[in-house]
Amino acid sequence: MLTLYREELRAVMRGRFAWMGAAIVLLGLGGLAAVATQDSWLDGYGVIGYFLAPVCFLPLAAGAIASPRANRFVESVFTAPVDRRDWFVAKVLVVSTLAAAYYLAVAPLAVVYVANVGIPFLLAKFLIWTPGILLVCVAVGTLIGVLFIGPSVAPPVATGVGVMLVYAVLVPLQELLVTRGYGATATGHVALISPLVLLKNGLGFTLATSAVPASTFATWVCLGLIVCGSFALAAWIFLRTQGVESWEASSGQRTVIVLGLVALVLVPALFANTDYDKDAPARNNAPSIPGLFMRGGGQLALVDPRATAPAACCDTLLNRDKWPSLPTSQPTRQDLLLFLPVNTKQRLARLDIHVTGQSGLDVQVLPTASVDIGHDLETRTYSPGIGPADADGQRIETGWVARIPVTLVPNAPWDIGGVRYPIDVDATYLVEGSSQATTLSARAAVEAHVPNALAEMAGAGAVLPLFCFFAIFMRWKRTR
Known part of the structure; x- marks a missing residue:
């Protein structure tokens, strides 16, 4: 046989x-x-x-x-x-x-x-x-x-x-x-x-x-x-x-x-x-992030250092349109933009922002102190009807944008590509003339890949x- x-x-x-x-x-x-x-x-x-x-x-x-x-x-x-x-x-x-x-x-x-x-x-x-x-x-x-x-x-x-x-x-x-x-x-x-x-x-x-x-x-x-x-x-x-x-x-x-x-x-x-x-x-070991990856409607954007916000903004998967994505186990310098629901006609007296990475994403904020209102605030003009809603529910046309320099280090990947890490941003701001601070919570994600895996x-x-x-x-x- x-x-x-x-x-x-x-x-x-x-x-x-x-x-x-x-x-x-x-x-x-x-x-x-x-x-x-x-x-x-x-x-x-x-x-x-x-x-x-x-x-x-x-x-x-x-x-x-x-x-x-x-x-x-x-x-x-x-x-x-x-x-x-x-x-x-x-x-x-x-x-x-x-x-x-x-x-x-x-x-x-x-x-x-x-x-x-x-x-x-x-x-x-x-x-x-x-x-x-x-x-x-x-x-x-x-x-x-x-x-x-x-x-x-x-x-x-x-x-x-x-x-x-x-x-x-x-x-x-x-x-x-x-x-x-x-x-x-x-x-x-x-x-x-x-x-x-x-x-x-x-x-x-x-x-x-x-x-x-x-x-x-x-x-x-x-x-x-x-x-x-x-x-x-x-x-x-x-x-x-x-x-x-x-x-x-x-x-x-x-x-x-x-x-x-x-x-x-x-x-x-x-x-x-x-x-x-x-x-x-x-x-x-992928995290459960239900409903996070829809297109449009986000309050966060991720750009290269000192770069402007993308014209079509903003996906909750912050680097969806960037290739290659972030390399794992390597630091990547980026600017995180937070679009505040505050009209530029109103001045901010205080702004504190805390950024936290989840599921192995190490986020290092530079500088680590509160955002400098005098230097780190920018403005953005929105098309009619698509700007964020202010405290009164009205869509703003020109709002404040906080630029947060960060270093992202994705660790512990659970796949070799398309690895998505949640990122949470908690902001507390006080508008001049107001006696009560407002808290804003935003969640998004960044995508990473194992370098050289391809x-x-x-x-x-x-x-x-x-x-x-x-x-x-x-x-x-x-x-x-």
Whole structure:
């Protein structure tokens, strides 16, 4: 069997465009991983690299298992002195090896992420979810591959694509149903047809919703039934109910096949756990800042030292339109502008401002004393109807602006890009002629990134494609 496995594995890469296809796929994954470093890498690239791409092994496995039937190579297996069982196991191992190679191919990208950030909860689950997805896809793809014995691989591949889409689509559908409180309804049970949903529930994590099943025993049993049942049914069909060119199954065997397929679909939908009563763990250490990142309407702006306020002002994500964003663990000198709801016709007798960074953002105010009213106040003219409202509720047309020199040092990032830190500003001011001071509280955020992460991710993603291109060159050199 080992000899068969070795020769079948060599045959896979003996195709004219095999190495080229592998290089293009790896380049796409590496490039996507590098681009995703500019925003939340784990949510963006993680879903694609650890969920959507592995699901594609389902039609690949179906086509690989069905191709010997289509090209009539299976006739040699049935007539040569080779045990059909050994050949079948070797073929499944080849597909499993390709799946393992994919998992190893995305490992360098994860290593770069872990080296800069650590292992957040969601990535730890992804690293288990992905091999589970690959195993499920190889099992179900193998079963689909043996069910078709015609002269073309189109039917099994098309069926594999259809099953792949159903499995993938049911994941966000299940999350939506759980979010709306319908996880235990009939439609919620239908979503459990997907083994990807079962695996996610069993591991106890979510992609978007906030609840996971409180119990998982039945979920794991159903998942084991799908994997082991698919492999067992596929092997039994290939070895006991099929001949060289046609089916040789009796009526009883056909009944067993139908009942087996029905069980693989209905048992998880009927018996898997749906008690979504447990709060989902936090996916990472990102702070919860609800409703902060809307555009417009902010009272704060962040500009370069002595620069004027932006014309379109102001987002609550202060450096939304700046690239690159703030580097983590490095000081960045900026000016924080606070737009006071005070008309310039009124004089300020006192102004105290305190700036505080949250979730690892170190804010150093320079100078540390109160803002000098005589030197650090500026004016800003607003378009009619969009200025801040004063104490009487009237929109001001020209108001005071306090410029606060600050040094920002984002620390403890929880991602390599798109890391958003809250920043709180509390101001107390006294208008001349008034006996009572007014307190103003404003909240915004700044975005930061891990420096050099883009280059590191691009370099890690280019290692294996370069190896593939080297293999292409060596093959061309031998065969030209």
